[in-house]
Amino acid sequence: MLYAALKTVHFLSLVAWVGGMFFMLACVRPSLGVLEGPARMRLMREVMGRFFAIVNVVIGLMLLSGIWMLWIARGVRGSMSNLPPAWYVMIGLGLVMIGVYEYVRGSLFRRMKAALDAQDGAAAAAAMGKIRSAVTFNLILGVVVIVVMKVGVAAQS
Numbered sequence: 371m372l373y374a375a376l377k378t379v380h381f382l383s384l385v386a387w388v389g390g391m392f393f394m395l396a397c398v399r400p401s402l403g404v405l406e407g408p409a410r411m412r413l414m415r416e417v418m419g420r421f422f423a424i425v426n427v428v429i430g431l432m433l434l435s436g437i438w439m440l441w442i443a444r445g446v447r448g449s450m451s452n453l454p455p456a457w458y459v460m461i462g463l464g465l466v467m468i469g470v471y472e473y474v475r476g477s478l479f480r481r482m483k484a485a486l487d488a489q490d491g492a493a494a495a496a497a498m499g500k501i502r503s504a505v506t507f508n509l510i511l512g513v514v515v516i517v518v519m520k521v522g523v524a525a526q527s
Contacts, residue, residue, distance in 0.1 A: 373442055380435040383428040387467075388512035390421055391505050399502065411486055411494050418501075422475050429468055436464070456522020463515050470508045474501055 398417060402410045443457075444450055478501045485493035 373439060376435040376439050376442075379431055380439065383432045383435070384512065384515065387425055387428050387432075388509065388516065390424065391509040391512065394418075394421065395502070395505060395509060407491055407495070411482070411491065411498065414498060415483060415486055418479060422479065425471060425475075429471070432464070436461070454522055456518050459518045459522075460515050463511050463518075467508050467511050467515075470504055470511070474504045474508075478504065 394417070398414075402413065405413060440450070440453075440457075443453060478497050482494050482497035482501065485491075485497060
């Protein structure tokens with residue numbers, strides 16, 4: 371029962387993060403054309419700030435639930451070396467995703483906010499372009515994690 375609850379929290383956290391990235395890239399960003407440049411950047415600053423606050427919580431939930439599930443699995447399987455190969459892929463890609471997220475939030479987003487504060491639209495737009503590229507990369511990694519886990523779980527059945 372505990373393991374199922376942890377797995378649910380873990381998966382729903384991933385869905386919130388990956389779904390949020392998809393929504394930002396596929397829905398919010400293309401819709402920004404109805405706004406003028408400065409308003410567009412201010413809106414993205416607010417939306418991303420709120421999204422990052424959610425992702426901070428989601429990453430914490432994913433790490434805690436993932437570590438707890440590994441602890442349970444280690445006890446059941448006898449050691450970490452007996453884990454399914456898909457788990458190692460998920461762990462590795464998840465850590466890369468967290469690294470990319472921290473780069474976006476801690477560097478690129480900060481750069482965009484500073485450019486907006488300085489009213490440097492070109493620098494803000496350049497930072498936004500880099501954010502889009504990094505988020506696209508992270509979205510792809512998130513989809514790969516979901517596919518690997520689905521295929522990995524199916525292969526174990």
